[in-house]
Structure formats: structure tokens, C-alpha cells
Amino acid sequence: LAWITGLGVVLFAIGSVFAARRVTTPLRSLVHATETLGRGQYDVPMQHTDRHDEIGGLAKAFDAMRINIRAQQNEIRTLAYWDRLTGLPNRARFREAVQEQIQMASADSAQPAKSMAILMLDIDRFKHVNDVLGYSFGDQLLIAVAKRLTQQDMRAGDMVARLGGDEFAVMLTGSSAEVAVAVAQRIAKSFELPLAFEEQTVDMSASMGIACFPQHAQDVDALLSRAEVAMYAAKSRTTLMQVYDASLDSSSTETLSMLSELRNAVAQGELRLFLQPKISLATGHVVAAEALVRWQHPQRGLVPPLEFIPFAEQTGFVRQLTMWMFEESARITQTLADLGAGFKLAINLSTRDLLDLEFPARLDAVLAKYALPASAFCLEITESAIMDDPQRAQSTLNLLSQRGFKLSIDDFGTGYSSLAYLKSLPVDELKIDKSFVMNMETDEDDAKIVRSTVDLAHNLGLTVVAEGVENALIWDKLKALHCDEAQGYFMSKPIAAHTFAAWCATWNARQQQTA
Known part of the structure; x- marks a missing residue:
């Protein structure tokens, strides 16, 4: 009896061990599997899913969770690295790929790094297409660009990506600048076929920039x-493409020197305010003036605006110049009281001013400082500045108009704005570009453009100013067309601000004598 009892105990113990192992082994397997999931490894299937007990049910539940997590992670990665509209890699994936190529190219320090070219592309006038033809057409244009880029003859390892908006990029592995230029030329050739969509057709063109590793930079950013x-x-420069050169970069030594000099010019009082009068064609009297900046450099003398204004726009320093001009104009307004309450000083705004959300508040501070109404000023904006970002520009213009500023479209006729969009803007004035005005006495087409613009503006209730009035014949033609105001060298070149009041007094007195 004793040995039977002992045998039973042994068998029970063996059975218990096997039973325990049947439970604990799968549980250890499941614990290991969850640890694997925790490390982000979602491709290893769960074991024991073929069992028909509670352990099998638990294993199946874990495996279903693994599959769902893997699907979610794949979707997250797709959202993080791929552009939904075009199906191309996005900026994050492109940057990662470029970084990987740089690391591979630099891996063998004993060998020269393998070259790579980056071609960046921006669609010309894309915002204008969106504004005039609608966002649906704009999306079709982006899809067409993506398709034409991916159809280029690329090597294995090359990548086309959409960086955002209307910007695309191409990574050309093992390629020089010369190869990238050839690719850019092929891309431009593929864009010669217009895009047709919903009975609308638009010509496609793009501006392309090229930079090479390691020639131009050694890191991805x-x-x-x-x-x-x-x-x-x-x-x-309205050219097809541009290969990077240090002279282009705002971080170059020459550019940093110019930026430092400009900052110093503001701090040291080297900038000068000049005013060019606007004359009423009906009365002959001065009714407004455009504020212009000149730089009195201690070594180079009077620096023309074309030598520093484009640079200021490129680097963003133009915002400081705008505020300097506005404050100087506000300060000198007090000396121009004799010109009447309706006299206005006009200040030019840049694209960066229009996109600066704090800009209206800064103008408010200057007005409060000098106790002036906004109606004493006219703010001039070019068509191109508005069309760079129409929605944000219109928002800023609405804020400025609500404050009482008079708003003017400068260089009208040279940009891309549509008449429908012009009608929606809170503008008070159009300035006809001087390229049309100066030739209207000899070019009938220019004369027609001026005549049509005057009629258009008056029909919209706008004042019309003609720039580039160089002689009496043009003055007379504009007067016959009922243009409102004239500006140009026939009346006066820009005048130093401190002598402007005296010039106006002399001019107005002469007009009264000849009336």
C-alpha cells in the first residue's frame, strides 16, 4: 500500500510539473512577446494561437492587438513621412534620406566623400492660380507636377519629395552640379505642356535652385x-535655375557686413528721408508726397536705394526700414501743416510688412507718439507683395483700412492680380506704373492701357495716380483723361524732407499766379 501511495504521489508530482509547464511556458512566451511589442517590434507573430483553451484565447487576443498596433504604426509613419495629395515623400522623409546619404558618403574617412546634388523647385505664380482658378485646380497642378517629376530618368536611390505648399525637391545621389543642371533642364522641358483641368488651361513653369554635397555644405540642414x-x-532673377554660390547667401561675409552697416546706418542717423510730390492734375497743387529713403554712407556718399533696398527685402531688414520711414514721416508731418488737412504722406510697404501680424500695432504706437490720425498717411503696396500670400495680405490690409489708413496699389499693371481680387481689397488708390506712362506719347498700346486703367479705377471709386510724368505733353494727356494725380521728374525729383515745405510753397504760389 505504501508503494502505491508513493507512486501516486510521484505521478501527481510529474503531472503537476507538466501541467505547470503547460501554463507557465506559454505565459512566459506571452510575457516575452509583450516585451517585444514594447520595443516596437510588431512583425513577430504570437505563439500558442493554435490552442483552444484560455491560454490560446489570450494569445489570439495579443496577436490581434499586435496586428492592429502594426497597422496603426504604419499609418502614423505614412502620415509622418508621406504627402497625402501627391503620394510623394514629405519634408521629414526627404531630410532623413538626405541625412542617410551624407552619412553613407562620409563613412570612409580615407576616401573623398561621394557627391550628391539637391534640386529644389518652386512653382511660379502658384498662389495666383489658387486665387483665380480655385484650390481644386491648384491641387491638380500639384499632382501634375509630382507626376512629371517622378517621370524623369532617375537613378536608384534618387528621391522626389514635396516639401510643402508648392515646393518640391529632388535628391540626386552620386551627382554633380552639372548632372543636376541637366535634370533641371529636362524638368523645364516637361513643364512646357500646359495643364488642362475642368475646361481651364494654365502654363506651368518653375524656379529651381541647386546645391551640392560636399561642395556647398557638409550637413543636411x-x-x-x-x-x-x-x-x-x-x-x-526670373531665371530657370540657379546653382548655389556664396554671394547669394545671407550668411556670406559680404552680406553680413552689409547688414551690419545698415543696422549701424539706422543707429547712427545715416539714413535720409526724401519726398517726391504728387500733384493734382485738376488744380496743379501739391496734395501728397511719397516718402523715399536714401543712405548717406560715411565713405561711399549717397547710396542709391537700388543698392540696398533689394538686400533689405531679402534679409528681412526692410521691416526696420519701413518703421524708420514711417516714424520720420510722422515726425516731419508737423512741419507740413500749411499744406492742408487733406495732405498725405505715402509710405511703401513690403511683402514682409504685410505678412507681419504685429505690423499694424507698431504703426499704432507711432501714431500715438505723434498724436496723428491714420488718415494722414497713404500706404503703398505692390501687386506682387499682395499675391505672395493673398489671404494674409488681405487680412493685414483690412486691419490697416479699419484704422483709417489710405491704401494704394503701387506699380499697377505689372503684377498678376485679377480685377475680381482687386475689387475685394480695401484700397483707395491705383498708381499706374511708370513704364506705361512714360511711353504713352509714342506708344498707342501704352496710351490705351493708361486710359483703360483710369476708367477702371474711377468705376471702382478709386483715385488714380500716374507715375513717371516726364514732360508737359504727358501731363496734358493725363489731364485730358481725367487722371487725378501725377508724380514724376517733370514736376520735381525727390526732395530732401527738410526743404520740402519750402518747395511746396514756391510751387503752389506759382500755380496760383498762372491760374
């Missing part, structure tokens, strides 16, 4: 930045 600098240089 500098490389992408310099490709972008080259792209915007191509756009500003």
Missing part, C-alpha cells in the same frame, strides 16, 4: 538651406 537660397535667387 545647410545643404537644404543653400538649395533654397539658390531657388529664391532664380525666382527673383
Whole structure:
């Protein structure tokens, strides 16, 4: 009996061990599997899913969770690295790929780094297409650009990406600047076929910038930045493409020196305010003036605006120049009281001013400082500045108009704004570009453009100013067309602000004598 009892105990113990192992082994397996999931490894299937007991049910539940997590992670990665509209890699994935190529190219320190080119592309006039033809057409344009870029003859390892908005980029592995230029030329050729969508057709063109590793930069951020600098240089010069050069970069020594000098010019009082009068064609009297800045450099003398204004716009320093001009204009307004309550000083705004959300508040502070109404000023904006970002520009213009500023479209006729969009803007005045006015006595087409613009503006209830009035014949033609105001060298070149009041007194007195 004793041995039977002992055998039973042994068998029970063995059975217990096997039973325990049948439970604990799968549980250890499941614990290990959850640890694997915790490390982000979602491709290893769960074991024991073929069991028909509670352990099997638990394993199946864990495996279903694994599959769901993997699907979610794949979707998150897709959202994080791919552009939904075009199906191309996005900026984050492109940057990661460029970084990987740089690391691979630099891996063998004993060998020269393998070259790579970045081609960055921006669609010309894309915001205008969105504004005039609608966002649906704009999306179709982006999809068409993506398709034409991916159809180029690329090597294995090359990548096309949409960086955002209307910017695309191409990574050309093992390629020089010369190869990238050839690719850019092929891309431009592919854009010659217009895009047709919903009975609308639009010509496609783009500005492209090229930067190379390791020639132009040795890290990913500098490389992408310099490709972008080259792209915007191509756009500003209206050329097809631009290979990066240090002279283009706002971080170059020469540019930093110019920026330092400009800051010093403001601090040391080297800037000078000049005013060019606007004359009423009906009365001949001075009714307004455009504020202009000149730089009295201690070594170079009087620096023309074309030598520093474009630079200021490129670097963003133009915002400081705008505020300097506005404050100087506000200060000198007190000396121009004799010109009447309706006299206005006009200040030019840049794209950066329009996109600066704090800009209206800064103008408010200057007005409060000098106890002046906003109605004493006219703010001039070019069509191109508005069309760079129409929605934000219109928002800023609405705020300025609500404050009482008079708003003027400068250089009208040279930009891309539509008449429908013009009607929606809170503007009070159109300035006809001087390129049309100066030739209207000899070019019938220019004369027609001026005549049509005057009629258009008057029909919209706007004042019309003609720039570039160089002689009496043009003055007389504009007067016959019932243009409101004239500005140009026939009346006066820009005058130093401190002598402007005296000039106006002399001019107005002469007009009264000849009336």
C-alpha cells in the first residue's frame, strides 16, 4: 500500500510539473512577446494561437492587438513621412534620406566623400492660380507636377519629395552640379505642356535652385538651406535655375557686413528721408508726397536705394526700414501743416510688412507718439507683395483700412492680380506704373492701357495716380483723361524732407499766379 501511495504521489508530482509547464511556458512566451511589442517590434507573430483553451484565447487576443498596433504604426509613419495629395515623400522623409546619404558618403574617412546634388523647385505664380482658378485646380497642378517629376530618368536611390505648399525637391545621389543642371533642364522641358483641368488651361513653369554635397555644405540642414537660397535667387532673377554660390547667401561675409552697416546706418542717423510730390492734375497743387529713403554712407556718399533696398527685402531688414520711414514721416508731418488737412504722406510697404501680424500695432504706437490720425498717411503696396500670400495680405490690409489708413496699389499693371481680387481689397488708390506712362506719347498700346486703367479705377471709386510724368505733353494727356494725380521728374525729383515745405510753397504760389 505504501508503494502505491508513493507512486501516486510521484505521478501527481510529474503531472503537476507538466501541467505547470503547460501554463507557465506559454505565459512566459506571452510575457516575452509583450516585451517585444514594447520595443516596437510588431512583425513577430504570437505563439500558442493554435490552442483552444484560455491560454490560446489570450494569445489570439495579443496577436490581434499586435496586428492592429502594426497597422496603426504604419499609418502614423505614412502620415509622418508621406504627402497625402501627391503620394510623394514629405519634408521629414526627404531630410532623413538626405541625412542617410551624407552619412553613407562620409563613412570612409580615407576616401573623398561621394557627391550628391539637391534640386529644389518652386512653382511660379502658384498662389495666383489658387486665387483665380480655385484650390481644386491648384491641387491638380500639384499632382501634375509630382507626376512629371517622378517621370524623369532617375537613378536608384534618387528621391522626389514635396516639401510643402508648392515646393518640391529632388535628391540626386552620386551627382554633380552639372548632372543636376541637366535634370533641371529636362524638368523645364516637361513643364512646357500646359495643364488642362475642368475646361481651364494654365502654363506651368518653375524656379529651381541647386546645391551640392560636399561642395556647398557638409550637413543636411545647410545643404537644404543653400538649395533654397539658390531657388529664391532664380525666382527673383526670373531665371530657370540657379546653382548655389556664396554671394547669394545671407550668411556670406559680404552680406553680413552689409547688414551690419545698415543696422549701424539706422543707429547712427545715416539714413535720409526724401519726398517726391504728387500733384493734382485738376488744380496743379501739391496734395501728397511719397516718402523715399536714401543712405548717406560715411565713405561711399549717397547710396542709391537700388543698392540696398533689394538686400533689405531679402534679409528681412526692410521691416526696420519701413518703421524708420514711417516714424520720420510722422515726425516731419508737423512741419507740413500749411499744406492742408487733406495732405498725405505715402509710405511703401513690403511683402514682409504685410505678412507681419504685429505690423499694424507698431504703426499704432507711432501714431500715438505723434498724436496723428491714420488718415494722414497713404500706404503703398505692390501687386506682387499682395499675391505672395493673398489671404494674409488681405487680412493685414483690412486691419490697416479699419484704422483709417489710405491704401494704394503701387506699380499697377505689372503684377498678376485679377480685377475680381482687386475689387475685394480695401484700397483707395491705383498708381499706374511708370513704364506705361512714360511711353504713352509714342506708344498707342501704352496710351490705351493708361486710359483703360483710369476708367477702371474711377468705376471702382478709386483715385488714380500716374507715375513717371516726364514732360508737359504727358501731363496734358493725363489731364485730358481725367487722371487725378501725377508724380514724376517733370514736376520735381525727390526732395530732401527738410526743404520740402519750402518747395511746396514756391510751387503752389506759382500755380496760383498762372491760374
